[in-house]
Amino acid sequence: MKIASLPNLFARFTRGATPPSSRACEQCGATSLKRYLATYPVHLTGKLKGRRVDVYRVELDRCRACGYLMPTPEGQAKVKRCVKIGKRVILKSMG
Numbered sequence: 001m002k003i004a005s006l007p008n009l010f011a012r013f014t015r016g017a018t019p020p021s022s023r024a025c026e027q028c029g030a031t032s033l034k035r036y037l038a039t040y041p042v043h044l045t046g047k048l049k050g051r052r053v054d055v056y057r058v059e060l061d062r063c064r065a066c067g068y069l070m071p072t073p074e075g076q077a078k079v080k081r082c083v084k085i086g087k088r089v090i091l092k093s094m095g
């Protein structure tokens with residue numbers, strides 16, 4: 001598991017440095033975010049353009065002001081992992 005070390009390090013850093021409530025929306029800057037679990041669709045590019053990988057139960061912060069969705073560092077790590085696996089499955093099914 002070579003890739004696991006980086007997100008873990010990042011998660012530990014953000015957790016230690018800033019409490020979750022101090023996160024701000026990347027779109028409008030509002031700091032009122034609601035944390036919840038949701039399906040996060042990822043649209044693939046390149047060779048797999050037009051395909052989509054749905055990552056279930058991703059931890060997200062949803063902006064209360066504009067509705068913008070941001071995966072938490074943990075959620076982001078999960079999305080990355082699942083997209084990697086999803087791509088492999090799609091490639092396999094294409095032969």
Ligand SMILES: [Zn+2]
Binds near residue numbers: 025029063064065
């Ligand atoms: Zn916002």
